Amino acid sequence: MATIPSEQIKTKEILDWKGLHLLNFRTSSCSQKLRIYLNLKKISWTSHSVNLAAGKNYTEWFLGINPKGLIPVLVDDGHVEIESNDILMYLEKKYPQNPLIDEHEEENMNTLLKDEDVLHEDIRNIAYRYMFGGLGKKSSKGLEVFKNYKSSNSELDKLKMKEVEFYETYGEEGITDDAVKQSLVKFCERYDKFEGRLTNQKYLMGDKLSLLDLAWFIYSYRLYVSGFPFRKFYPHVSNWFHNLYSQNEFYKEVNDPLILKLIRQYAKITTALNARSIKALMPN
Ligand SMILES: N[C@@H](CCC(=O)N[C@@H](CS)C(=O)NCC(=O)O)C(=O)O
Incomplete structure (x- = not known):
């Protein structure tokens, strides 16, 4: 960090x-x-x-x-x-x-939050494909300004290039099926563990809500609205998620504007028709 x-x-x-x-x-x-x-x-x-x-x-x-x-x-x-x-x-x-x-x-x-942060690029793959339906490409002018900006911190300038590269590639080829598949493998690894834990505890770190629940709630929300089959493969994670989602402190922050809801319905239908839905790309 x-x-x-x-x-x-x-x-x-x-x-x-x-x-x-x-x-x-x-x-x-x-x-x-x-x-x-x-x-x-x-x-x-x-x-x-x-x-x-x-x-x-x-x-x-x-x-x-x-x-x-x-x-x-x-x-x-x-x-x-x-x-x-x-x-x-x-x-x-x-x-x-x-x-x-x-x-x-x-x-x-x-340590646990670092592991969550490592998956940020993976949740971005899911969101750009299934929530934003391929929209959200950056203008080449904006990207140029970003790329050429020099701060007083060379480490941050170097880290920035990862962002630039992502948006350049996204602009050209979108999010590939391979990228989605690799991201889903990583999420399934984490949810396999969480499912075990949540069989006998209420939250990810025990019976008390913690920062880890907040961190994983937002990823789980994105996966849920993108069609990740929680109920089928991770029923305890699904219950944990819905318990949080039903609380106003959580719900009001993730409740997307109508336009985004419409865009993701469109993305859901088109990816399903092309056999590229999350369910179709889940690891075996
Ligand atoms: N590791 C960073 C990730 C921050 C991040 O990627 N933020 C996204 C929004 S969630 C962003 O600002 N993206 C810039 C963009 O979409 O152009 C953190 O946890 O704060």
Whole structure:
């Protein structure tokens, strides 16, 4: 994970913001994860929408905050955090009431959240194919600005190139069946484990809700609306998911705008007709 010290932030005005601010976007999964956390903890915060669909993450203003062009970003009285799981750990230290990490579990939680973060590209494969129906390609102008932007942090500039490469390839060939299949294998590996655990406990880390549940809820939501057969292969995971999904703190953050719901219905029908649905590409 990479952090960005205040002196490397070019958009200086945010360093003067008072209180807790979150740069986020309604349909971004990592933003949803943090908003669910803030709902559960009843923390008041100020929202700054960064419209990914309109390329607002490739403006000089935003790249001057996070040169990786990614949300969410937390600004807390001038302290800046740019990774959603780091943000969760940071907030959990600051707001320890109703803890979402058990005592002595911090290191373990860090490891488990890292494993979740590793699959971010995989959930993106699923979302771009089945939720956004091949839409969401970046304009070549926006990508050029992003690619050529030089921050004061060469490590972040290097990491950014992974994003650039993804969107260049996505623009040319979309998400291939092979990419979907490989991502599904990884998700099934994790859900195999979770299914075992959830046969005799309520949540992923025991009988208390934890950060890990929040993190996996948003992936599970994306997979669920994309047609992943939870009920058939992972009935306990399915019950765990629906229990969270029925709670307003969770539901209201993932409930997509109507246009997205229509797009994914279209994607569902066309991929099913071409034998490219999730069910058709599941590992044997
Ligand atoms: N590892 C990062 C991943 C952040 C990420 O990929 N954010 C997505 C939204 S969920 C984003 O900003 N994408 C940029 C885009 O779609 O152009 C985190 O956990 O914060």
